Amino acid sequence: MARFNRWWIFKPVVFLLCLVPMAWLLWDTFTGNLSANPVEDIRNRTGIWTLRFLMITLGVTPVRRLAGWPSLIRFRRMLGLFAFFYAFVHFITYIWLDQAFAWDEILKDVTTTRPFIISGLASFILLIPLAITSTRKWIGRLGGKRWQMIHRLIYLSAVVGVLHYYWRVKLDVSRPLAYGAVLVVLLGFRLAAAAVYDRRPVSVQRAPLR
Amino acid sequence: MLIKRASDIASSEITPEDLFHNRREFIKKASAVLGIAAAGAILPACSNSTVSGMAQGKPKGKYDTDEKQTPFDDVTHYNNYYEFGTDKADPAQNSGKFKPTPWTVSVEGMVKKPASYALDDLLKGLTPEERVYRMRCVEAWSMVIPWTGIPLAAILAKLEPAPSAKYVEFKTIVRPDEMPGQRPSIFGSGLHWPYTEGLRMDEAMNPLAILVTGVYGKPLPNQNGAPIRLVTPWKYGFKGVKSIVKIRFTDKQPLTAWNEAAPQEYGFFANVNPQVDHPRWSQASERRIGEFYKRRTLMFNGYTEQVAQLYSGIDLRKFY
Numbered sequence A: 001m002a003r004f005n006r007w008w009i010f011k012p013v014v015f016l017l018c019l020v021p022m023a024w025l026l027w028d029t030f031t032g033n034l035s036a037n038p039v040e041d042i043r044n045r046t047g048i049w050t051l052r053f054l055m056i057t058l059g060v061t062p063v064r065r066l067a068g069w070p071s072l073i074r075f076r077r078m079l080g081l082f083a084f085f086y087a088f089v090h091f092i093t094y095i096w097l098d099q100a101f102a103w104d105e106i107l108k109d110v111t112t113t114r115p116f117i118i119s120g121l122a123s124f125i126l127l128i129p130l131a132i133t134s135t136r137k138w139i140g141r142l143g144g145k146r147w148q149m150i151h152r153l154i155y156l157s158a159v160v161g162v163l164h165y166y167w168r169v170k171l172d173v174s175r176p177l178a179y180g181a182v183l184v185v186l187l188g189f190r191l192a193a194a195a196v197y198d199r200r201p202v203s204v205q206r207a208p209l210r
Numbered sequence B: 001m002l003i004k005r006a007s008d009i010a011s012s013e014i015t016p017e018d019l020f021h022n023r024r025e026f027i028k029k030a031s032a033v034l035g036i037a038a039a040g041a042i043l044p045a046c047s048n049s050t051v052s053g054m055a056q057g058k059p060k061g062k063y064d065t066d067e068k069q070t071p072f073d074d075v076t077h078y079n080n081y082y083e084f085g086t087d088k089a090d091p092a093q094n095s096g097k098f099k100p101t102p103w104t105v106s107v108e109g110m111v112k113k114p115a116s117y118a119l120d121d122l123l124k125g126l127t128p129e130e131r132v133y134r135m136r137c138v139e140a141w142s143m144v145i146p147w148t149g150i151p152l153a154a155i156l157a158k159l160e161p162a163p164s165a166k167y168v169e170f171k172t173i174v175r176p177d178e179m180p181g182q183r184p185s186i187f188g189s190g191l192h193w194p195y196t197e198g199l200r201m202d203e204a205m206n207p208l209a210i211l212v213t214g215v216y217g218k219p220l221p222n223q224n225g226a227p228i229r230l231v232t233p234w235k236y237g238f239k240g241v242k243s244i245v246k247i248r249f250t251d252k253q254p255l256t257a258w259n260e261a262a263p264q265e266y267g268f269f270a271n272v273n274p275q276v277d278h279p280r281w282s283q284a285s286e287r288r289i290g291e292f293y294k295r296r297t298l299m300f301n302g303y304t305e306q307v308a309q310l311y312s313g314i315d316l317r318k319f320y
Helices: A002-030 A038-066 A070-098 A103-111 A115-132 A136-142 A144-151 A153-168 A174-199 B017-021 B023-040 B044-055 B072-077 B090-094 B119-123 B152-159 B201-205 B257-261 B304-311
Strands: B104-109 B115-118 B129-136 B141-151 B167-172 B196-200 B210-215 B229-231 B244-250 B285-288
Touching: A002 A038, A002 A070, A038 A070, A038 A153, A038 A174, A070 A115, A103 A115, A115 A144, A115 A153, A136 A144, A144 A153, A153 A174, B072 B141, B072 B210, B104 B119, B115 B119, B119 B152, B129 B229, B141 B152, B152 B201, B152 B210, B167 B201, B196 B201, B196 B257, B201 B304
Parallel strands: B104 B244, B141 B285
Antiparallel strands: B104 B115, B129 B141, B141 B210, B167 B196, B167 B244, B210 B229
């Protein structure tokens, strides 16, 4: 019980920390701290924070296994929902501030050969079912196994999201590649863990991997 | 800076920059000041016309736009100049060490007088003009900038290129000590130094093409390409090669920096064209810096009348 309470205290703290990038962006926007092209700044910053939250969310499982902190699982849903939150703000920035709801332009963006726009849109859309089914109720309704299958869409969303970033930059791909490298490590851990698990006797498969 | 100005300095060049920002405010203030002065004089009726004449700066030139000018602070703090870093804020931040004086420009190739010129000598006898141009970046944003420069045609006439010369090529200086973006790094910007640009001779002779030495009536700041840069307002901004140290005349189309780095995305011509999209984004509209919503991009950035004849019979989809 005492242990539970301690985590309960941490949750609002993490929640507020997750809001810091948004608060910081709003502060810069309304104090005139953004560059000459504020819409571009808002777009870039919400986009990069989406990727960061996707990476942080994907980092929960490796960290709790490697460091032996299984309780970290309590934060995973919140972190994932924040990734969705920043993706949503990013998406709205594009639709509203960038395109001013010019649906013909948006449709043109999506339908013509623009992997850059399509990848961004796909990365966002892939997160929608995850956000919807993030409640305990939905886990019950779907059953753990099917729920987990659906939530593996985050892997695809992150891959497509990094591609979106890669296609966004003009030439200097060092930062998108850095995100790509982090993602390779995060997904690689899962492949390696699965391989190790498969070779271990069933009785110890539930134990945390050290 | 040591660049000599011709005797007939445009009045805009001596107008303080802060007054340039808001002409209405300037008119109001100037009227008040001159009004008081005129009260002591005998010709109060003249004061008003004098004021408005001054407030207009020099009369609007043939090639000037009267659109609202982008504030000096934005023009000098939102830049693409990869030699100083790839972020828009990098050039203003990282160009403090750059020394634009003394400056020599080497003139080479198919030209009557190949030589190294001190910048002052290269520009000697030529009259700087103020040109208020639209500037459209390939990234779909734009500005309106009052440049001070010399028509490229006048400089070329002075250098006397050979009839065999079909193109003119420009190169930016390489100074990794002063330009952090030029230092070797794992990935770098993806561009090869020196930054190279070029124009067909007839494009270079077009009266819109200018070699710029100033902005807002001041010497060009380092982050904008000091001490001398190219401005071709009907083309995307990256054609405007900065801190030029080499002008070479040739009969072969130069391999330009962005064209070399990503040929499927950036062509040699790089004419502003709302009908030909960048492979990754639309070029149909642009965000004017300072405006909330986008505006439509104009063919040749609104300079069709001056430049369309250069491209008659050319498939602009193919030669982008």
